Amino acid sequence: MAAWFTGHSGAQELNDSLYKYLQIAASANPAVNQKFYEYRAALQKIPQAGSIPDPELSAGIFMKPMELLSGNQAADFRLMQMFPWFGVLKSAKDEMSLMALSAYESFRDTKLQVFYDVQLTWYALYKIRKNISITEKNVEILKTIEKLALVSYRSAPASASGSLPLSPSSMGLLSGDAAMESASGMQTMGNNQVSQSRVNPMQPSGNMQQSSMGSDPGQPRLTDLYQLRIESAELQNLIEGLKDQDRTLIARFNSYLNRHPESPVFTPESLSPDTLDIGLFSVSDNILERNPMLAMIDYEARSVDARKKMIKGMGFPMLGLGLDYSIIGKSGMSVSDMNGKDMVMPMISVTLPIYRKKYNAMSAEADFLKSASLNKYASTASNLQTEYYSALQQFQDAKRRVKLYNYQSQLASLSLDITIRSFSASAASLTDLLRIRQQTYDNEIRESEAQADLNSAVALLKRLMAFPELKEEQKQ
Secondary structure (H helix, E strand, O other), X not given: OOHHHOOOOHHHHHHXXXXXXXXXXXXXXXXXXXXXXXXXHHHOHHXXXXXXXXXXXXXXXXXXXXXXXXXXXXEEEEEEEEEOOOOHHHHHHHHHHHHHHHHHHHHHHHHHHHHXXXXXXXXXXXXXXXXXXXXXXXXXXXXXXXXXXHHHHHHOOOOOOOOOOOOHHHHHHOOOHHHHHHHHHHHHHHHHHHHHHHHOOOOOOHHHHHHHHOOOOOOOOHHHHHHHHHHHHHHHHHHHHHHHHHHHHHHHHHHHOOOOOOOOOOOOOOOOOOOOOOOHHHHHHHHHHHOHHHHHHXXXXXXXXXXXXXXXXXXXXXXXXXXXXXXXXXXXXXXOOOOOOOEEEEEEEEOOOOXXXXXXXXXXXXHHHHHHHHHHHHHHHHHHHHHHHHHHHHHHHHHHHHHHHHHHHHHHHHHHHHHHHHHHOOOOOHHHHHHHHHHHHHHHHHHHHHHHHHHHHHHHHHHHHOOOOOOHHHHO
């Protein structure tokens, strides 16, 4: 059994469950954090847009006091506050609020995509590790078949033309003197056949005739034993290749969690089927209602409406209220009652937006942006519908395959057990045994892959519907 399937206590499995990995990704993934901080930055634009312009203070000091009838003016201070037209600040604040909501939906969409990537990679890891487990089990089955075949081959009459070279693995099946005896016995058989052929080279020996005509179904042929070792070596090579893929997927999985590439990742020995908890044909409506991409585009379109209202208000004059304060010094030549008294003068100013070209251009820009948002919404909704039907097809296909391969695996496993017993009793050929063993292996691989594909399709449907978390029972 593979190491990643064992050696974990119940608490360890809870800590390394898929739900726990999703929690880690939600808090540690760099892309998710980037979008979150962008959303928080967008929130800070709301008070900026809703604030009136800063007041302007100007001061003038006379190097030489200016003589006036009421005294000598030494300095002049002016304070002015401009106020946009009624509703401009509110529209600007609404625009930034809607843009912040759009940024939040972008954050949600990024988090959902990371959740989907984590689940997809986790299911891919499960498939790889399940394939390794099944393949290792089949290697053990081949070793058992090889033991039975070698015993049957040794006890058979000298019917094969040649000796079987013992590989290190097969030599390990026979210990000590038994292995030497087997090797010397097979070589003696080969030498006897060579001697008989020298007597009459044109006349095949009886043993060779029997080999060419076929042997008892229960007796393995030399080529079958070769094929058995070829298949065993091929499975060993496949296991090594799968382990390389496993290391690559571990590194990719840990990148979503912002962890060290070689951090261990737990996957279960068996995968529970995931469900949607709603009708398949209700998914389409949920996508249009819940998908953050559509919500983000909708907020963008609404922010353009608020911006257009703001532009309309900007086309009206801005009002300014101010105060002018002049410092007046006493003059010895003035006899006025106002001599030496400072002067305070309220002021009002109005901007004159007479250059209408820029306001017309800004309004036209808003109209184009609104049209672009509407088309973007329609395009995104269409693409989501297409993805929905594709995910639905994957879900239905995987569901059928799980049922089919589960049924076939049960029958193939029963057939393999029966054939192994028949082979041990010399009632079945090695070729039939290897063929049924291959069928059992293929069905088990396909069943595990179909189960992972089923959960991956459910994860895609949940991603489209913006369901980020697993069911409560899957948190355990």
